[in-house]
Amino acid sequence: MNSVIELLQALIQIPSVNPDGDPGLCPEGEKKMALFIGAFLEPLGFQIKYEEAEPGRPNIIARAPGPVNRPRILLGPHLDTVSITGMTVDPYAAKIRDKRIWGRGASDTKGPMATMLWGLKENAHRLADLPVAVDFVGFMGEESSQPGSRHFAEHHASDYEFAIVGEPTSLEAVHCTKGCLWATLESKGKATHASQPQLGENAILKLIRALHRIDTELAPALSHYHHPVLGRGTANIGTISGGSRTNIVPDFATATVDFRTVPDMIEEIDTFSRVKEFLEGSGVTIAPSFEYPPMDMPTDHPWLKRLQSIQPDLKLAGAPWFSDAAHLSDAGLSSICLGPGSIDQAHTADEFIHIKDLEDGAAWFTKFIQKLA
Numbered sequence: 001m002n003s004v005i006e007l008l009q010a011l012i013q014i015p016s017v018n019p020d021g022d023p024g025l026c027p028e029g030e031k032k033m034a035l036f037i038g039a040f041l042e043p044l045g046f047q048i049k050y051e052e053a054e055p056g057r058p059n060i061i062a063r064a065p066g067p068v069n070r071p072r073i074l075l076g077p078h079l080d081t082v083s084i085t086g087m088t089v090d091p092y093a094a095k096i097r098d099k100r101i102w103g104r105g106a107s108d109t110k111g112p113m114a115t116m117l118w119g120l121k122e123n124a125h126r127l128a129d130l131p132v133a134v135d136f137v138g139f140m141g142e143e144s145s146q147p148g149s150r151h152f153a154e155h156h157a158s159d160y161e162f163a164i165v166g167e168p169t170s171l172e173a174v175h176c177t178k179g180c181l182w183a184t185l186e187s188k189g190k191a192t193h194a195s196q197p198q199l200g201e202n203a204i205l206k207l208i209r210a211l212h213r214i215d216t217e218l219a220p221a222l223s224h225y226h227h228p229v230l231g232r233g234t235a236n237i238g239t240i241s242g243g244s245r246t247n248i249v250p251d252f253a254t255a256t257v258d259f260r261t262v263p264d265m266i267e268e269i270d271t272f273s274r275v276k277e278f279l280e281g282s283g284v285t286i287a288p289s290f291e292y293p294p295m296d297m298p299t300d301h302p303w304l305k306r307l308q309s310i311q312p313d314l315k316l317a318g319a320p321w322f323s324d325a326a327h328l329s330d331a332g333l334s335s336i337c338l339g340p341g342s343i344d345q346a347h348t349a350d351e352f353i354h355i356k357d358l359e360d361g362a363a364w365f366t367k368f369i370q371k372l373a
Contacts, residue, residue, distance in 0.1 A: 001040075001121075004362040005101065005355060008114035009094035010036070012103040018080040019057075020144035025084075027056070030140040033079040034060035037138055040117060044124040046136065053140055053151035061156070062136040064120075066128030072159055073303075074135045075120070075365070076149075077113035077166030077339070078142030078324055081105040088349045100352040108346035111353040112166035112339025112361065113138070119365025132372050135160075139324045145290050149324035153331035162303040162334050165325035168341030168353075171364055172317040173307060175336045178230050179261040179294035180322050181271045184254060184287040185210065185279070187242075191251035200249030204242045207253040210284040211237055214257065218278050225265035227296070229318035234260045260320065263296040292322040293330040301334060310371045311364070319343070340364070 001007045014036055016029030031050075037060050038048040045065030050058040060079070064072075081104045084091040091104035105111075120127070120136060127134060139148035167174070187210070189203030219235035226232050235257060242253025261271055276286050297304065299316055308314050321343070325335040340361025341353040 004114050004118040004358055005096070007040075007118060008101055008106070008111055008353070008358060011110040011114055012094035012101070012105055013092050015092055016080050016105070017083055018141065018143040020141070022083050022085070030057050030079040034058050034138055034140075037117065037136070038062065041120065041136060044121060045128065051151070051155075053147045057140045057148075059140055059148045059152055060136075060138040061152075064127050064133045064135050066130065066133060068133075070131060070133045071161050072133045072135055073162040073164070074137045074160050075116040075164050075166065076137040076139060076324060076328075077109045077116060078139045078148065080141060080143050081108070081110070082143050082347045086349050087351070089351070096355070099355050101355060101358065102350065102352045104351055106345070106351050106353040107168045107341040108343070108351070109142075109166050109168065109339065111341045111358055112168060115340055115358065115361030115365050116164075116166055118362040119369050122362075122366040123369040126370070126373060130369070130372050134369055134372065142324050146292070146324055146327060149327040153327045153333065157328060157331035157333040160333050163325065163328050163336075165323055165328070165335055165337045166339045167323055167325075167337040168343050168346060169317065169319070169338050170342055170357075171338065171340055171361060172315045173304065173336050173338050174317050174319045175295075175297040175299065175301075175304060176227065176229050176263070176318040177295045177322055177326060177337070178320045179266060179326065180292045181259040181261065181275070181289060182291075183257045183259060183272070183275055183289045185257060185284050186287055187253045187284045189249065189251045189253075191244075192249045194247040194249060197249050201251070202249050203253040204250045206283050207240070207242065207255055210279060210282045211240070211255055211257075213282070214278070218275070222259065222261075222265065225262050225268070227262040227264065227318075230262050230294070230320065233262050233265050236260075261294055263294045266294060293326050294322075295326040295329040295335065297329065297334055297336060303334060304336070307368070310368055
């Protein structure tokens with residue numbers, strides 16, 4: 001690879017759509033990404049390990065050359081992308097047009113990944129002599145339930161003192177993010193002929209009444225929790241379905257709700273338990289759901305101060321979304337998100353990254369690693 005541009009093009013050309021969202025589309029895509037990265041880093045002296053968080057879906061852990069008893073940090077983007085369904089550009093062509101590189105993952109998050117890898121390549125001759133070991137970790141499964149970072153956090157978080165997770169943040173240091181609970185609500189009723197609804201029990205109405213209370217009572221209560229950067233906790237009713245035919249009283253209904261949490265909220269309450277308690281007596285149950293913790297790295301953290309000493313104009317920011325960094329942080333590994341490109345381009349039908357942003361990102365990580373000396 002002669003440039004970070006060529007490197008990003010090669011990464012985009014490896015289909016790595018998350019198989020949880022598109023089963024069968026490219027089930028080995030994450031593994032192919034990991035193998036490509038391993039082949040890129042191994043000649044630079046990295047020790048490569050592929051660690052399966054789920055069968056056939058590995059994280060890649062690349063340990064930097066040099067003494068093993070140094071403090072360790074990691075650069076950690078994710079290997080997968082969201083679906084290519086509905087894209088208006090060729091998702092894997094990685095074409096250059098209008099001073100941009102187009103394709104799935106260009107922004108989220110193969111662009112940040114390419115800049116991290118390029119920074120390591122440019123500093124290959126000094127990595128073994130740095131006072132801090134700079135490892136590279138590629139996480140599988142970020143675009144679903146994030147099993148890659150959960151697995152890594154459980155087994156390796158204590159080996160590191162700082163992590164930069166690759167996300168398109170416009171090279172701002174995102175040090176705090178909201179958490180999230182995706183809850184599935186279910187209600188059951190009694191089916192009967194619609195001409196005699198009084199003989200049945202309408203599961204849809206039962207669920208709607210509970211959702212109305214969530215919107216008018218629970219959501220305002222959660223909004224009392226406030227973070228100076230992230231704002232307030234929120235609740236959004238995302239989907240609802242139920243019943244089988246118009247002339248049958250529905251005996252089942254389901255809905256999904258997205259609860260966004262802020263740090264002081266989860267310090268005081270368990271969100272899942274709070275929702276479950278709120279629904280008691282309503283006839284509506286909450287099914288097992290995924291929960292993602294918020295992240296809140298103090299602005300006076302030594303590593304943030306170190307970053308600001310390298311780049312005095314570094315902007316600190318918060319984000320309403322969640323990422324692999326939250327699981328690392330929840331396990332005690334101080335983490336931020338940082339990378340080139342805009343989150344506005346993530347998951348879009350015509351995803352791209354500006355070449356200038358990509359090159360600025362490569363320069364940022366090159367300088368960061370160099371200044372660790």
